[in-house]
Amino acid sequence: MASSSAPNxxxxxxxxxxxxxxxxxxxxxxIKPDFGAFIHKFELLPPPQPAPPKAPHPLTGLTFAVSDIFxxxxxxxxxxxxxxxxxxxxxxxTSPVVSVLVDxxxxxxxxxxVDEMSFGITGENRxxxxxxxxxADSRIPGGSCSGAAVAVAAKLVxxxxxxxxxxxxxxxxxxxxxxxxxxxxxxxxxLGIIPVSTSFDTVGWFATDPSILRRVGQVLLQVPLAxxxxxxxxxxxxxxxxxxxIPVDRLTQVVIRSTENLFGKQVLKHRNLxxxxxxxxxxxxxxxxxxxxxxxxxxxxxxxxxxxxLLRRHEFxxxxxxxxxxxxxxxxxxxxxxVHERLELSEKDxxxxxxxxxxxxxxxxxxxxxxxxxxxxxxxxxxxxxxSKELSSEDYLMSEFSLMGLASMSGCCQVTIPLGxxxxxxxxVSLIARHGGDLFLLDTLxxxxxxxxxxxxxxxxxxxxxxxxxxxxxxxxxxxxxxxAFKSKNWQKAIGFYTDAIKLNGNNAAxxxxxxxxxxxxxxxxxxxxxxxxxxxxxxxNVKAYLRRGTAREMLGYYKEAIEDFKYALVLEPTNKRAAExxxxxxxxxx
Numbered sequence: 001m002a003s004s005s006a007p008n009x010x011x012x013x014x015x016x017x018x019x020x021x022x023x024x025x026x027x028x029x030x031i032k033p034d035f036g037a038f039i040h041k042f043e044l045l046p047p048p049q050p051a052p053p054k055a056p057h058p059l060t061g062l063t064f065a066v067s068d069i070f071x072x073x074x075x076x077x078x079x080x081x082x083x084x085x086x087x088x089x090x091x092x093x094t095s096p097v098v099s100v101l102v103d104x105x106x107x108x109x110x111x112x113x114v115d116e117m118s119f120g121i122t123g124e125n126r127x128x129x130x131x132x133x134x135x136a137d138s139r140i141p142g143g144s145c146s147g148a149a150v151a152v153a154a155k156l157v158x159x160x161x162x163x164x165x166x167x168x169x170x171x172x173x174x175x176x177x178x179x180x181x182x183x184x185x186x187x188x189x190x191l192g193i194i195p196v197s198t199s200f201d202t203v204g205w206f207a208t209d210p211s212i213l214r215r216v217g218q219v220l221l222q223v224p225l226a227x228x229x230x231x232x233x234x235x236x237x238x239x240x241x242x243x244x245x246i247p248v249d250r251l252t253q254v255v256i257r258s259t260e261n262l263f264g265k266q267v268l269k270h271r272n273l274x275x276x277x278x279x280x281x282x283x284x285x286x287x288x289x290x291x292x293x294x295x296x297x298x299x300x301x302x303x304x305x306x307x308x309x310l311l312r313r314h315e316f317x318x319x320x321x322x323x324x325x326x327x328x329x330x331x332x333x334x335x336x337x338x339v340h341e342r343l344e345l346s347e348k349d350x351x352x353x354x355x356x357x358x359x360x361x362x363x364x365x366x367x368x369x370x371x372x373x374x375x376x377x378x379x380x381x382x383x384x385x386x387x388s389k390e391l392s393s394e395d396y397l398m399s400e401f402s403l404m405g406l407a408s409m410s411g412c413c414q415v416t417i418p419l420g421x422x423x424x425x426x427x428x429v430s431l432i433a434r435h436g437g438d439l440f441l442l443d444t445l446x447x448x449x450x451x452x453x454x455x456x457x458x459x460x461x462x463x464x465x466x467x468x469x470x471x472x473x474x475x476x477x478x479x480x481x482x483x484x485a486f487k488s489k490n491w492q493k494a495i496g497f498y499t500d501a502i503k504l505n506g507n508n509a510a511x512x513x514x515x516x517x518x519x520x521x522x523x524x525x526x527x528x529x530x531x532x533x534x535x536x537x538x539x540x541x542n543v544k545a546y547l548r549r550g551t552a553r554e555m556l557g558y559y560k561e562a563i564e565d566f567k568y569a570l571v572l573e574p575t576n577k578r579a580a581e582x583x584x585x586x587x588x589x590x591x
Contacts, residue, residue: 065161067118080114080118124143135176138385138386159206166197166200174427179445180415188202231373250419277300281363413436414441431445479497515527
């Protein structure tokens with residue numbers, strides 16, 4: 001019996017192993033040779049090189065791709081939507097932007113995937129497939145120009161073209177770990193490009209090499225070359241970095257160390273941008289478009305994001321609603337919900353919103369002048385998983401648009417710069433220069449890029465890197481975020497950050513003590529007493545903890561215990577007037 005059953009066991013084992021291998025093969029993500037970036041492949045060849053002594057074409061030897069929103073002679077511009085492609089004729093001429101690059105010596109090799117009607121921000125397209133993010137294949141590549149970013153990140157081309165309306169170049173550049181440039185609004189021709197939202201649409205480009213990004217810029221911007229200038233002011237928008245879920249030190253410290261190394265500490269400045277905007281953009285305050293938002297800290301940034309979304313939908317409706325209503329295209333539900341219903345703003349609304357845009361441009365131009373750059377995080381969190389529910393959440397969209405809205409609403413130029421990986425996903429920062437400061441920004445990138453990469457690599461290997469960061473350092477970062485929220489009187493948010501700090505390091509009295517202060521502001525006296533007691537257990541000489549516990553106990557009616565706390569605070573700090581006055585008052589009424 002034993003000998004006859006052994007072969008059967010081996011058969012069963014073999015069948016089980018085969019089943020496991022088949023299931024693994026089934027669930028393994030299939031990555032196409034071109035990473036799913038391309039819709040059409042072709043070649044637009046440059047003209048012959050000029051004879052010496054004339055200089056060769058500036059883009060000689062480079063290849064590029066274009067998003068399927070640019071016209072190419074003989075091809076239907078698909079707009080990311082099969083119904084659009086089916087109902088439109090092939091273009092009769094090539095977009096001038098593409099032509100000038102080909103004439104400049106580059107070879108165009110194809111068209112790439114965009115979100116449906118170039119309206120999304122995820123990079124997902126259920127009709128043509130979602131291009132695979134070469135850096136993190138389970139994560140979104142970002143949109144709307146996902147294919148163009150992926151083609152560069154996968155090294156299929158040297159550079160690519162996209163259109164940035166509300167982040168269509170900047171966000172996928174950040175998600176795919178490459179450079180992405182959004183020039184000043186109006187700096188590059190829009191002819192031969194399907195409009196999405198005219199007052200925001202800007203032709204942008206991707207590359208991995210800053211010198212290529214700059215060479216493409218020189219051809220497209222068509223402005224005279226000037227002497228390269230270094231920035232004299234590098235302003236870090238501290239409040240913008242509070243929107244980021246990535247540790248602040250992992251981003252800002254890289255910029256700070258690079259700046260100090262290249263230009264000296266005197267160049268660095270810090271500013272809360274939301275406060276500056278609230279002060280310098282009176283039209284935004286007058287609109288009071290963010291009454292429902294309880295987060296005072298970021299109300300200006302979020303108000304800009306709200307206005308940007310309304311204007312984008314309004315202008316998109318103006319451009320395409322008749323076709324949408326007559327054709328009724330099959331669109332992704334997230335996009336369909338926004339474009340199938342016409343959004344009409346009153347002339348007064350449009351006028352007010354445009355006043356905000358104009359004032360914001362003036363405010364940023366005044367802040368940055370000719371020699372300043374503003375540093376912000378490119379996005380609020382690492383790229384979410386493809387198809388995740390997070391992509392449709394209001395919190396995710398608002399956080400992304402709050403950062404993207406600065407350049408889109410002001411029309412200023414912005415460049416996305418990758419800074420390596422955080423938890424195996426790409427992270428980046430962005431530099432913004434004044435409207436018209438495009439070459440200056442490209443020059444600044446050229447100067448800082450190598451140093452930024454070096455400092456990012458050092459951060460990735462140092463104790464500040466999230467991969468090896470101590471829990472204590474992470475807890476301190478959370479505490480600092482809590483302190484900023486506390487100063488802004490956002491008590492609940494402060495409690496959240498202090499709680500995060502306590503989870504990371506539960507042996508620090510300051511974290512409990514700070515949370516107790518926030519609980520007192522919310523009149524949550526039981527929680528305040530408990531946190532103060534914990535702080536005292538950890539640090540017997542913490543005067544503030546005795547004062548806060550005494551206050552909580554007084555409000556709870558534990559007067560004798562409160563008196564003891566205030567008297568002990570006086571023992572530790574005899575000159576503390578608050579402790580003395582409160583102890584005397586309570587002793588008088590409750591001897």
